[in-house]
Amino acid sequence: MRFRIRGVYIAAVLLFGLLAVGTMRSLRPWFDEAQHGTPAWTLVDKGYMGTPSLDVGATGMQRIDRYSYWIMPLYPLVQAAWYTVVPFNLSSLRALSVVFVLVGIACFSYFVRRLTQDRVTAALCFALLSCDYFAITAAGTGRPDGLAFMFNAASFAAYLHLREQHLLWALLAGNACAVASGLTHPNGGMLSVLGLAFLVLYFDRRRLTLSHLGIVIVPYLVGTLGWGAYILEDPAAFISQYAFQTAGRFGGLIDPFTAVWAETYTRYVNNMGLGRHSEGSVGPHFLKALVFCAYFVGIGGILATRELRRTTAAHVLLGIMAMYLCFYTFLEGTKAAYYLIYIICVYSALLVVWVRWLWRRRVLPHWAIALAIAGIMVVQTGGSVQRMRIDKYQGYARSVEFLKAHVKPDDLVVGSLEWGFGIGFTDHFLDDTYLGTRSGRVPDYVLMEEIYRENLRTMRAKSPEDYERVRRRLAEYRVVYSRDFYDILARQSAATPSP
Helix, strand or coil, rough: CHHHHHHHHHHHHHHHHHHHHHHHHHHCCCCCHHHHHHHHHHHHHCCCCCCCCCCHHHHHHCCCCCCCCCCHHHHHHHHHHHHHCCCCCCCHHHHHHHHHHHHHHHHHHHHHHHHHHHHCCCCCCHHHHHHCCHHHHHHCCCCCHHCCCCHHHHHHHHHHCCCCCCCCHHHHHHHHHHHHHHCHHHHHHHHHHHHHHHHHHHHCCCCCCCCCCCHHHHHHHHHHHHHHHHHHHCCHHHHHHHHHHHCCCHHHCCCCCHHHHHHHHHHHCCCCCCCCCCCCCCCCHHHHHHHHHHHHHHHHHHHCCCCHHCHHHHHHHHHHHHHHHHHHHHHHHHHHHHHCHHHHHHHHHHHHHHHHHHHHHHCCCCHHHHHHHHHHHHHHHHHHHHHHHCCCHHHHHHHHHHHHHHHHCCEEEEHHHHHHHHHHCHHHHHHHCCCCCCCCCCCCEHHHHHHHHHHHHHHHHHHHHHHHHHHHHHHEEEEEEECEEEEEEEECCCCCCCC
16 A cells, blocks of 8 residues: 555656646746746845836835835745756746645645545545646746745644644744745735644644743744844835735725625636636636536535544634635635635645545445546646647747847837846836836837736726826837737837838
8 A cells, every 4th residue: 555655646746747847838927927036036136135127106116126025025035045056037936836836735735644644645635736727837837826835834734743742843833834934925824824723723722831822922023023124124115015015905804795706706716717718728718617616525525424524634624724715705805816726725635535535435436436536637637738738938939039139229128027037127128007108218119918908908997097198108109019919019210120
């Protein structure tokens, strides 16, 4: 049995590696990746942690070229250490996420093993997560979610590993990882604290003493002092940047009914493949709904089975799921897909616990259970393979080649921040949705893609005056390149190539 389980882990790691690297090479760059990647680059290159190529007037964030307060500091610091070994580029940025997510899956699977006291359940959980579409997306994307998830899973795993023999060390290690998750991304930190608090109260509330509570404070104090020291370098910039970044994220507390609807439709219906898709995305998206149906069936199976409802694993996983759902619904206003990785792991674990019970009790034929699990993994893997087949990165690369061939060194290019990975984060590249109507810096080229088009739609609805000025500015340009959902516009007065 041990060799079979080891074989499952080896096969799952290989599958994860293939899917993650393939995704890393085929996803087009995104604004968030430049936002979260460039501060580390400036730290290594210039000695300060600024975010280059952003127009301050378009965001209102003070001194963002010098300080990056709009993101948490740990991810850039980890990246900076990495960039002292390898050069900064999109591939090196994404490679970190591959490692972080794989370690996070391993930690979460160990957490499931400690909960269930069953190696097979843990191995099956690892296998499901190794091909999970959202886990693979996190692994192939240069965002902090992979690192925050890793610390989140590590906080749970460390606590359960140490609590029986060394409760003090368990509290210290678990909370240190929770703080690290929060210093990587606030969502990871809040989910870690909620989940860890639930674990502590469920398992050890009668063992807690004042000395235990005292040790819990230490990681939070250290984290606060470290981050606070950086904030004190420019408190006014911190206030302006963090106010911009957190605006509208907590609307669920003010309007809970809208929050429930947004969580249901935007977070779930869309990510089931039953709603909107990104530009250029094709294929049988609805198949993703089958995976979510499997999660719901697994949760319903546990709730409907008295024997399972009484188990520690069910109590803990259902409790964490409930807390996560409340957080996602009322405290996470963006409803972004990349935050699903935390709760998807809980859904997968609940499904595995139910499937393992079905297997042991022979409620269904073993071949039927194996076929169902294989089907879920095929659908998950197929989604990633389809994304690799489309290979949106090539469209981005072709656009960058055109720019490099036609843009002169002194030309000002304006576009979404991720273009900097291709043309460089220089003084002649600027992310300014207002196209210079506020700053006075008139671009020679405007780069239009999904992000800028969506920004313009939002501007038209929320700020008609700004939109009208931008529309008039756009009338001064003509399209010189249009392919793969990318449009490159050149100013009419410039000597530009024909489209």
